[in-house]
Amino acid sequence: xxxxxxxxxxxxxxxxxRRLLAEWLAWRESMIEMLKEEGAxxxxxxxxxxxxxxxxxxxxxxxx
Amino acid sequence: MRPILLxxxxxxxxxxxxxxxxxxxxxVSKDHVIxxxxxxxxxxxxxxxxxxxxxxxxxxxPTSTLLASGGADNTMRLWEVKTGKLLKTWDFLTxxxxxxxxxxxxxxxxxxxxxxxxxxxxxxxxxNPDPEAEQTDEQTIRIVCEEAKPTVAGFSYQAQYIxxxxxxxxxxxxxxxxxxxxxxxxxxxxxxxxxxxxWAPDRTYFITASKDKTAKxxxxxxxxxxxxxxxxxxxxSAAITPNxxxxxxxxxxxxxxxxTTNARQGKFEARFYHKIFMxxxxxxxxHFGPLNYVAxxxxxxxxxxxxxxxxxxxxxxxKPYFDFLxxxxxxxxxxxxxx
Numbered sequence: 575x576x577x578x579x580x581x582x583x584x585x586x587x588x589x590x591x592r593r594l595l596a597e598w599l600a601w602r603e604s605m606i607e608m609l610k611e612e613g614a615x616x617x618x619x620x621x622x623x624x625x626x627x628x629x630x631x632x633x634x635x636x637x638x
Numbered sequence: 639m640r641p642i643l644l645x646x647x648x649x650x651x652x653x654x655x656x657x658x659x660x661x662x663x664x665x666v667s668k669d670h671v672i673x674x675x676x677x678x679x680x681x682x683x684x685x686x687x688x689x690x691x692x693x694x695x696x697x698x699x700p701t702s703t704l705l706a707s708g709g710a711d712n713t714m715r716l717w718e719v720k721t722g723k724l725l726k727t728w729d730f731l732t733x734x735x736x737x738x739x740x741x742x743x744x745x746x747x748x749x750x751x752x753x754x755x756x757x758x759x760x761x762x763x764x765x766n767p768d769p770e771a772e773q774t775d776e777q778t779i780r781i782v783c784e785e786a787k788p789t790v791a792g793f794s795y796q797a798q799y800i801x802x803x804x805x806x807x808x809x810x811x812x813x814x815x816x817x818x819x820x821x822x823x824x825x826x827x828x829x830x831x832x833x834x835x836x837w838a839p840d841r842t843y844f845i846t847a848s849k850d851k852t853a854k855x856x857x858x859x860x861x862x863x864x865x866x867x868x869x870x871x872x873x874x875s876a877a878i879t880p881n882x883x884x885x886x887x888x889x890x891x892x893x894x895x896x897x898t899t900n901a902r903q904g905k906f907e908a909r910f911y912h913k914i915f916m917x918x919x920x921x922x923x924x925h926f927g928p929l930n931y932v933a934x935x936x937x938x939x940x941x942x943x944x945x946x947x948x949x950x951x952x953x954x955x956x957k958p959y960f961d962f963l964x965x966x967x968x969x970x971x972x973x974x975x976x977x
Contacts, residue, residue, distance in 0.1 A: 588965065588966060591915050591964060591966045592966045592969075594914050594915055595914055595915075595966050595967065595970055596970075598864075598883075598914045599970070601857075601864070605840070605842040605843075606840075608842070609795060609840060609842065612795075612796060614795055614796050614840070616700070616741045616742055617741060617795045617796065617839075617840040617841055617842070618840065620839040620840065620880060620936070621658070621700075621741055621837075621839040621840060621841065621936065622658050622700065622936065623658070623700045623701060623742070623743070625701075
């Protein structure tokens with residue numbers, strides 16, 4: 575019975591984390607959309623200025 | 639994760655900052671000196687002399703050309719990073735508690751202390767990125783905080799807002815173009831100082847640290863509290879890590895506030911929390927006094943902390959740090975990959 579209880583508790587923890595993660599990722603996506611609409615180039619590049627001769631995609635890759 | 643110790647300062651560190659490439663760390667201390675260090679090996683690159691009092695704050699522009707500093711000598715100063723040349727001194731009636739560049743480096747903000755009949759203010763200057771150019775004396779914005787003094791402040795994404803943390807635990811938002819007040823909200827416990835405000839890389843959210851022993855993540859637009867991190871010690875600093883969803887918190891009880899002053903009881907540890915799940919995942923010991931500031935490498939490869947003990951400790955993360963994932967994160971990634 576204790577084991578059953580524990581499993582339910584664990585399940586709840588996992589469910590709650592799953593929900594937190596989904597909520598966070600959805601909010602982040604909406605923020606990135608907003609920055610794209612605003613043309614926020616520096617912010618979309620992780621706060622780094624894109625320098626001349628440096629391709630935007632290259633800089634983004636470096637951050638990954 | 640063997641740390642590198644930067645021992646060049648003679649008194650407590652107050653702020654440490656990486657430049658945007660992450661190869662240089664700038665440090666300020668109560669010893670009046672600004673230090674510059676190579677982050678990979680801790681070698682000292684140089685010092686910037688001129689301030690006549692304790693330094694509270696430092697920031698570097700996004701191209702690593704200009705450095706701003708502020709302190710107890712009631713001046714905010716601008717330096718050329720490469721040569722150490724003092725380019726500009728702005729004089730005030732009280733000390734400068736915080737300086738910060740906008741994400742494009744074209745604006746510089748300063749927070750002035752409240753003292754002897756002077757209210758706390760937030761001032762903004764346009765910055766000419768050319769180190770040869772004359773810098774302006776004219777403030778584009780001057781915000782006077784009549785209710786509660788500001789302790790920390792910065793520019794949001796695209797310098798749309800100025801956001802400040804206050805001595806009474808509130809966070810406020812202004813239009814950064816007009817200086818118009820927009821909104822204020824009680825975020826931390828009343829009369830508990832907000833000690834730090836650091837941005838996410840894209841400045842759409844930020845983290846605040848407080849003496850109320852918590853750190854909180856807020857949305858820049860709505861000032862809604864998205865996450866709360868609860869600790870057992872007053873916090874001086876909080877940073878958001880890029881790449882990995884962690885936050886790093888630093889603080890500790892000052893020696894005079896605790897009966898026994900050993901490191902264990904003072905809780906002089908950097909604490910890592912999961913940013914999304916708000917759970918503590920680890921601690922890093924080392925300092926012999928409170929951590930006054932934590933800064934994260936802009937590429938997320940390490941962090942550094944400045945302590946009341948006069949040391950900067952630089953840490954490079956190892957593989958387990960990058961590999962660590964909660965099961966639900968792993969699951970989410972697999973789903974993403976299979977789409």
